[in-house]
Amino acid sequence: MSADAPSTSPAEAEAVIHLEGVSKAFGEQGPGRKVVLDDLHLEVAAAESLVVIGASGTGKSVLLKHIIGLMRPDSGRVLIDGVDLQSLSTREITDFRRRFGMAFQEGALFDSMTVEENIAFPLVRSRRASKREIRQRVQECLELVRLEGTGPRMPAELSGGMRRRVGFARAIALEPRILLFDEPTSGLDPVMTALIDEVILDLKTTLRCTSVTITHDMTSARRVADRIAMLHQGRIIAEGPPRDFDAAADPRVRQFIAGEARGPLTTPH
Amino acid sequence: MLRSPLGAIQRFAIDFLSEVGRVAILFGQVIAWTPRAPFDWRQLLRQMVRVGVDSVPVVALTALFTGMVMALQSYRVLVRFSAEGYVGSLVALSMVRELAPVLGALMIAGRCGSAMGAELGTMRVTEQIDALEVLATNPVHYLVVPRVWATTLTLPLLVGLADVIGIYGGYLVAVVMMGSNPVTYMDNSFQFMGLSDVSSGLVKAAVFGLLISLVGCAKGFHTRGGAAGVGRATTRAVVLGSICVLIADFFLTKVLF
Numbered sequence: 001m002s003a004d005a006p007s008t009s010p011a012e013a014e015a016v017i018h019l020e021g022v023s024k025a026f027g028e029q030g031p032g033r034k035v036v037l038d039d040l041h042l043e044v045a046a047a048e049s050l051v052v053i054g055a056s057g058t059g060k061s062v063l064l065k066h067i068i069g070l071m072r073p074d075s076g077r078v079l080i081d082g083v084d085l086q087s088l089s090t091r092e093i094t095d096f097r098r099r100f101g102m103a104f105q106e107g108a109l110f111d112s113m114t115v116e117e118n119i120a121f122p123l124v125r126s127r128r129a130s131k132r133e134i135r136q137r138v139q140e141c142l143e144l145v146r147l148e149g150t151g152p153r154m155p156a157e158l159s160g161g162m163r164r165r166v167g168f169a170r171a172i173a174l175e176p177r178i179l180l181f182d183e184p185t186s187g188l189d190p191v192m193t194a195l196i197d198e199v200i201l202d203l204k205t206t207l208r209c210t211s212v213t214i215t216h217d218m219t220s221a222r223r224v225a226d227r228i229a230m231l232h233q234g235r236i237i238a239e240g241p242p243r244d245f246d247a248a249a250d251p252r253v254r255q256f257i258a259g260e261a262r263g264p265l266t267t268p269h
Numbered sequence: 270m271l272r273s274p275l276g277a278i279q280r281f282a283i284d285f286l287s288e289v290g291r292v293a294i295l296f297g298q299v300i301a302w303t304p305r306a307p308f309d310w311r312q313l314l315r316q317m318v319r320v321g322v323d324s325v326p327v328v329a330l331t332a333l334f335t336g337m338v339m340a341l342q343s344y345r346v347l348v349r350f351s352a353e354g355y356v357g358s359l360v361a362l363s364m365v366r367e368l369a370p371v372l373g374a375l376m377i378a379g380r381c382g383s384a385m386g387a388e389l390g391t392m393r394v395t396e397q398i399d400a401l402e403v404l405a406t407n408p409v410h411y412l413v414v415p416r417v418w419a420t421t422l423t424l425p426l427l428v429g430l431a432d433v434i435g436i437y438g439g440y441l442v443a444v445v446m447m448g449s450n451p452v453t454y455m456d457n458s459f460q461f462m463g464l465s466d467v468s469s470g471l472v473k474a475a476v477f478g479l480l481i482s483l484v485g486c487a488k489g490f491h492t493r494g495g496a497a498g499v500g501r502a503t504t505r506a507v508v509l510g511s512i513c514v515l516i517a518d519f520f521l522t523k524v525l526f
Contacts, residue, residue, distance in 0.1 A: 065399075068403055070399055070402060070403070090407070091407075094402070094405050094406070094407050095405060097402065097403055097404070097405045098405045100403060101403075102400075102403040104396045104399070104400060105396070106395065106396070108395060108396035108397050108399065108400040109397075109400075110397055110400070111395075111397070121404060121406075122404045122405065122406075125307070125404065125405065125406050126405070127307060170400075170404070171403075174405075
């Protein structure tokens, strides 16, 4: 089917991102099999900024890879703009991904290219712009992430925070409608974390796109989220605006927010 | 845990067939993605320089000394039958039919197959291959297609060069060291050589190039487990690539000659 043809009801198509009963497990059948996503339901509305929090190893990155179609669910459906990703061929899904921009945890910059070439990469591959337009767009993207003048440098010459911001610049080069951030602040100092959060908020205001951010940093989550959802054992166990979230009664959410070593999240099942 | 010999053989057979399956699937993807736009000619040329130009010294040195050793060994045996005049024929035919393609391919497996495994493996574990997919670029199209065709096209050129250098190596030993007549030596070198001997050697080289690059790319592409995984992928790219060359050599020799 065509990448643009809707395959769902109008109600499902209202949400930009719609995960319906998504399950994913790794490993062979038996006791060693690890269920990462378990009948997960999630919706993200247009221009909404959703932050997904959860302890390490709860499947946050796997969730993101399902949204962008890098992984396929064992069961359930992932609908983007009403299109079921599983109904797309490899070729169609490759084209469909132009709607997305994704910033990886460590930047995932192409280390054989300069910063400029990294940001220009999606523009060159899409063959929609002239060399002059590409240069101009690269400069715009670098300004948006506050990295003017770093174009000729190689990724190995940049700090961790700078590499991530170059990753953001590359992700927004094609002006995507959906932005995904995979742990954008993990391992950074508080000042750099605040700067990255500001850049994310700037991008949200400038681009007005839908975004999903994965993090386990509560300060960062409160800054950038319209809504926070907590992932635990493959399911969303709590969701709501940051203020409501802080007042959650669920002991698992309370333990996570308080950052306590003992509690229901760390009790073996 | 100790495994029974039968279990170990079974495990090895399954692993080997899985590897062959991965390489076959990758070959199918390369064929499917090659005609699709945009074809990256710059990447193809860059890879041809890496596999071809950068490998000239190692291949030339291998061919030169192989030709010299062949001449030295065969001269000492043939002189017993007063047939030392055939050293040139023996060296030339051995080089173009067998030694230049196989030894050249083994050198390229060590030099370029390993590099492909390491490069793609590092890109996999640092999420650069995922980034390509996210940026609406098929990684097989962008990374594997240029590497596979560059190696397939370049290895016959390297082997052609190795043929010439190997024959010259034999000439050096027979004429300069052993005192053979240079005109007779050169005459004998090409007396029994047909065009099919040379072309079959070049066909072998193209097939070896295809196998080495497919194995190297497949190992890199399916790397798991960080730096240790990249190390394993690199080693396996060389070992499996070399084994594929030797096995394919037997069947190609049977078919082509």
